[in-house]
Amino acid sequence: MRQKLLIVGGSYAASEIASHARECGYDEDIIIVSEELELPYQRPPLSKAYLKEHTQKVMPLKSAAFYSAKNIELELGTKVLGIERGANTALLSNGTHVTFDTLALAVGARAQRLLCTGADAKNVYYLRSIEDARLLSAASAGAEKVVVIGGGFIGLEVASALAQQLKQVTVVETQNRVLARVVSPEIAEFVSSAHVGHGVKLLTCRAVQSFVGENGVVRKVLLDGGTSLDADIVIFGIGSAPNMELAQQLGLHFENGIIVDSRSRTSRANVFAAGDCTRFFSPFNLNGIPVESVQNATDQARVAGSVIAGKDNVYETLPWFWSDQYDLKLQIAGLAVGATERIARPTVTSGISVFHFRNDACICVESVNGPREHIAARRLLARERITKQQLQDVDFDMPALLKLRALPTDGESVNRADEQKTKVSSD
Amino acid sequence: MKVLVYDQDGKLVELNELSSQTLMEAIRDAGLNLTGQCGGCMSCGTCHVYIDHRWWTELEPASETEDAMLDVVEDRRENSRLSCQIKLTEELDGLTVTLALNSGFV
Incomplete structure (x- = not known):
């Protein structure tokens, strides 16, 4: 009887767990179940080329031919509704059940949402998936005044792409500088100057109070202190939160992410996890902070793939990141x-x-x-x-x-x- | 069009019916050991290849950023390029390259 590896998720980590397990000689069935309709694809361009060039082209990480050659089954546009712990069975949204021997969670993170009056309006956008990027790209084409909430990487990359299309862009940041959680003040200053040089208004130490509009469309963003910003579209880039529903159902140890060891193992024996949904300690991450990046998703997933294939491997890779703006x-x-x-x-x-x-x-x-x-x-x-x-x-x-x-x-x-x-x- | 790739073990792999835009994508699609981790924005240097000398002059020269990246990859040679910066056009039918040792995952 063949065994089965079920991978939940549809991005870098999911794709890499599957392909690396194969590369390491894993010979059993592999199925990837992803909510997204596309093959796992490149995400960095979503906040860059997508908005600048309004390209609609998806760049898959690996081709359909690759997955079929490696005998990796993909169930796209399908959600895992629940997992029965004792039976090692997952119920999918297409009504079928998948019984697995090994489970790998590569479920990622979702965009943080702000709960305040008017935040559910039609012209409020988030950026996580290609679908988000398509919506934002289409909406930004006809917009003049853009308000970006959050001065992190996503917010600033969006601001950069739209400012280069001569939109009037304002970035609202609650901290006293942009990129406060992720880079030093010197780097932030350098980046800020570029934004200001391109006409972007950076408002720091400011928080959104409410959105004012009509018929479900935001027209003005009200900040604390009484400032009112005109807005054709509003984009949120206020961080992300790991998707924890399945981890919860499985009773996995999690705390702001699924806790995994250096071999990508969770607190349950046949369950692995990799990518944005995890948290881990390593010689390069002594504090165990969440590391959300392409590098982490890829490299950690490779470790998961090799361990699943029966090869010992530990994840002790130097983290690295990049961002392109102007x-x-x-x-x-x-x-x-x-x-x-x-x-x-x-x-x-x-x-x-x-x-x-x-x-x-x-x-x-x-x-x-x-x-x-x-x-x-x-x-x-x-x-x-x-x-x-x-x-x-x-x-x-x-x-x-x-x-x-x-x-x-x-x-x-x-x-x-x-x-x-x-x-x-x-x- | 086709592209000929020598992998890290010296094995020749012929890539046919390419739908990829860049050499890096074509090599990855073929399942060869090439990382290309940053997806082609010249941030990682992990899609380093050596261009067969017959093809060198057919390519657009490397940009300043690509040159800077190549300067710090392991074992740069005079025919080194980042494969993400090589757009596959009909003129390059038959392009022959060799994967650098450090272009795969370590």
């Missing part, structure tokens, strides 16, 4: 949570890098327009402890440090490192 390329290697000190430096490409240290060890490097710095930091931080002294010795030139590290004896390579140094100092 001509800014923001890239982060590592997590800055728990840092005790930070040092900011300009990059050779007119950007900025911020180095975060905890007890003398560099734990995170944030860069704007410093792709060389970012990749060098990622490669170095992933494999060894980099001290502040070591960075000072190369004048905080991460690429130079990487070259020194990677190529200590090879004559030709040393010359290349020298050239690199000369090049940097002459810039």
Whole structure:
């Protein structure tokens, strides 16, 4: 009798658990059940190219041919209504039951919603799925005045895309700066300047009080302190919350995410989880903060896939993130949570890098327009402890440090490192 | 059109009837070991390939950002490119590339 792996979810983690389990020799049946109608697809473009170019094209992570070649069954547009714990059986919205031996939850997170008067109006948008992006893209084409609630990555990427189409964009943020939870003040300042330079109005330390409109359409956004903003459309980017319904039904240990160990195992023996719906501790995430990113969903899912296939593997990967706004390329290697000190430096490409240290060890490097710095930091931080002294010795030139590290004896390579140094100092 | 890809073990794989827009997508669709984690926005450097010398001059040159990324990938050579930046057009029928060792998941 063949066994069955049931994967619930339809994005990076779901796709990667399935394909990597196969790659590691998992020979049993695999079925992915996803609420979405599309094959798992690229999400970063939704807040960027989608809004700028009004493209409707979905970019699948892997083709339909790939799944069929790997004998991975996909049940799209289908919701898992419930899971019977004892029987290892899932009831699907198409009326069928799936009995599984192993279950993998890749159920992701949903956009946080604001509960205040008028927040359920027709011209209020969220951005999570391709369907959200299509709706927002269509609505933004005819809009002039845009109010973005939330100055995080999603809010600012949307603001950037729409400001470049000459919309009048206002961003409302409750904290005293944008990107307050995710980057250092220096990086936030750099990004803010770009937004202001493109005509975006950034209102910090301000909260939404209510929406005023008629016939279910918002016309004005009222802020605390009495400010009123005209709005053709309103977009919320106020964070996300992990989808916990199935975890709850299964009695899994969860707290702001399904708690998983370094092998992507939940508190139940045959249940795994990966991606945005999880929370975990690792050498790179000592505080166990939620890590929501493409990198995390992919890499953690690969560990789940290999463990499900019977290969031991642990998830100890350096987290990394990126965001594109205007001509800014923001890239982060590592997590800055728990840092005790930070040092900011300009990059050779007119950007900025911020180095975060905890007890003398560099734990995170944030860069704007410093792709060389970012990749060098990622490669170095992933494999060894980099001290502040070591960075000072190369004048905080991460690429130079990487070259020194990677190529200590090879004559030709040393010359290349020298050239690199000369090049940097002459810039 | 077709594309010829040598994988990390030196095995030649022929990709046919391509529906992908970029070389990176085509290689991933074929199930070869190429990460392409950032989806083609030049943020990760994990779709690094070597272009067969006969094809090098047929390609649009690398942008400044791509060049910067290539500068810090492992084992950059003079024929290194990020496959996400190579748009598959009819002129590139027969394009031959080799996957870099570090372009797969580690």
